[in-house]
Amino acid sequence: MPTVIFDLDGTLADTSGDLIAAANACFGALGFGAPLKPKADAATAFQGGRAMLRKGFERVNGRADEALIEAQFPLFLRQYEAAIDVHTQLYPGVREAMDRLRSAGVRLGVCTNKPERLAEILLTRLGVRGLFGALVGADTLPVRKPDPAPYRAAVNGAGGQMGRSVLVGDTVTDRETARAAGVPCVLVTFGPAGQGVADLKPEGLLDHYDDLEAVLAPLLG
Structure with a gap:
């Protein structure tokens, strides 16, 4: 999958x-x-x-x-x-993009350096926790990103396979995690670094979640 x-x-x-x-x-x-x-x-x-x-x-x-x-x-x-969700908002198009991927049979997971309990609370408050088959936080394992172990655990927890997986992130930590895991990386350009993330040479760049499937298609095979 x-x-x-x-x-x-x-x-x-x-x-x-x-x-x-x-x-x-x-x-x-x-x-x-x-x-x-x-x-x-x-x-x-x-x-x-x-x-x-x-x-x-x-x-x-x-x-x-x-x-x-x-x-x-x-x-x-x-x-x-x-006060975990006073100002926090999903980026535009996130929920719709996750629904489309799930409908297409894609397995989804979250791998974050936020403590797992806080990530669980936040995703639940935002109403999207049920969209992800796995959640791995900073303290789920003895190591955190950019060590590849949390990423592997997220893929396994979602029921997927490493060879057909992609990491979507926003920082050099995510880029290094993907490189260590031997998988493609997509970095979003709507964060503080903007198009500057292109300097990290990810396999894909995402400008808006409306474009997610088109960016992922050549990377998932």
């Missing part, structure tokens, strides 16, 4: 607003205000909680204390879970 595995943050949904709000809540509690900006720092948001905390501390302190980042990370997760 052909199988398509999707990253979550920055690929299926724009989660940057809620991620940055959670990080800024940590800084606010420390008396640092809100050093991160939803639009300007969206790319950092898609790199994860620690990346946002690191950038924020660099701005307010001139340096990032890794011990302080680790101390704040659990608070970040609690803040994020409490």
Whole structure:
């Protein structure tokens, strides 16, 4: 069966607003205000909680204390879970594209570096969890992307085969994951990097989910 595995943050949904709000809540509690900006720092948001905390501390302190980042990370997760879908939205055409692929017999899954529990909550709140046969998060296995093991687990969980699978993502992490797994990679161009993701030389570029099948067709065989 052909199988398509999707990253979550920055690929299926724009989660940057809620991620940055959670990080800024940590800084606010420390008396640092809100050093991160939803639009300007969206790319950092898609790199994860620690990346946002690191950038924020660099701005307010001139340096990032890794011990302080680790101390704040659990608070970040609690803040994020409490307001996980205030600003977050699926990218245009996602639901319709998933329905079309499923109708064509394509197996679908999600492989994300978001903690599995939070990914489960978010996809459920967005009303699309039932569209994916597998969900592998940052803590599902002892390793995370770009290690290929989570991708393989997502393909297997969706009932697919590695040889007929594609990873759709938005960052260098997804590109490296696909390369390590030996599968084609499609990168979306509607994230903060825009057409700049072409520099990562993925096998395909996706400008809109309306075009998903046309981009996937030559890669799935």
